[in-house]
Amino acid sequence: MNQASNTAPLRGGDTTINRARMLISCPDQPGIVAAVSQFLFEYGANIVQSDQYTMDPEGGMFFIRIEFDLPDLSARVEQLKHDFSKVADHFRLDWSLSLAAQKKRIAIFVSKEDHCLLELLWHWRAGDLNADIAMVISNHHDMRSLVEPFGIPYHYIPVTADTKKDAEQRQLEVVGDNVDAIILARYMQIVSPAFIEHFANRIINIHHSFLPAFVGGKPYAQAHNRGVKIIGATAHYVTEELDGGPIIEQDVQRVSHRDNVEDLKRIGRHIERIVLARAVSWHVEDRIIVHNNKTVVFN
Template sequence: MPSPTMTLSISCPDQRGLVAKLAQFVYRYNGNIIHADHHTDAVAGIFLSRLEWELDGFGIPREQIGATFINYAQREKLFASWQGVRWQLRASDVPYRLAIWVSRQEHCLWDLILRQRAGDLPAEIPLILSNHEQMRPIAEQFGIDFHYIPVTPDTKPMAEAKQLQLLNDYKIDLVILAKYMQVLSPQFLEQFSQVINIHHSFLPAFAGANPYHRAHERGVKIIGATAHYATADLDEGPIIEQAVVPVSHRDTVADLIRKGKDLERIVLARAVRLHLQNRVLVYGNRTAVFT
């Protein structure tokens, strides 16, 4: 097993000396930085940074790193103001807990479970949730708890209350909408915002329903898939990962759907892995992805 690491992710208003002061914090306590990525959006005036260092030999107990960093930032005037500063610490040996939400299409569900079982996704999957019963055998096959919560326009508020309670009960860090064909309400996302969705289109083209049929009608020469964070605006959340594949006039709608499903598996898995590695920083409706 690799040695555990700590990752510090920060987005804040840009100013001089941030890279040096962040590196100095790690060095001051005998930390060995193994990855350092930084980006400045000059138009937005935003600085984004991801620092990862080894915990072995680091001079601060991990449970005290957060408080020590706050004291250091205040003492060294790391930020001109804490307004607009977002930061997170995450240890590599503390696995994320995932909830996979799915409706009737199972291809992304199978792919995520098998990748997790193979060790490609460093996370735990204690919960599968669906608005249909037919995915229960897959969950039972892998010993994962399955919860069926039907959703109708009239029962949606009650259903989302049950969903939020389950996320709390299972201590879920991230929800993955693996072809979950329901729109989450703004009220839900206000209470739980860590949600990744896979959309079967290269957004912003063909947002909404039936993109492969619409792409076929339009005669496009490429189709794509997009993984993004869910927001109150349908299919307009910050984009994490995208990919495309060429198609031709000979391809039927069924061909597009088959090729699209392959892309959806790959794009969703890549996006989830990037999130689990703390490589995605969101600012506004954009992302910086440190690969």
């Protein structure tokens, strides 16, 4: 059985037909890697990528991401899950297994700004975003003309302070049970705890600041008033704490005293696009494990 690190995953239809991804987190202890590897070997699987991380060799948590190929995977996956549960019980593993050939379905929520939405659409059309965009939902009509030429359904669901609860219920009805993740691509509404509960660690937001700095509204104005020399953007999972969920990805760019608020917004839009696209790509490729309010990202 071959093992290798940092091997780029194969993309496309036939090349991933027998490939699976396994994410594992558990209390660190000897024998975990040996037991998982031996199990896959006995099943006839070939490990093509393995990445692991230990928080603390004694008393900490252990995380591992494994990609493997298994002949006739689709016909054998349920039995594999059943048999692996014995290993999982012994080591107290929190684990998941997904098939690379089954693309995750995402719904994109957007308001009036198009840059993050367009970045995701471009990545998707180029084949660089290994997911299916099931729909775009917006509280405005503005993005319809951008989305519909891609052949993606566009749903206009207006939101006001008085109709927010009904609007979220309508959103849940439209999304249904066939969406794996929701992407807030500059969707300028705070989602309720009841909505978040339906998609725990499956709602990704882009915040236009380098969190934890400048939480909340108008972060570029806050940054300008503070006279910062670096601005950034943060992609994170949404929790009930405003802009306080587990951080997935961040990036920054230098600015100067000559830049006004509009300059910061213009520079920031580029950072936001790149950061969100990375985070979404890592999520749909099963590269993220959430632990408490942090993430382990195998990229």
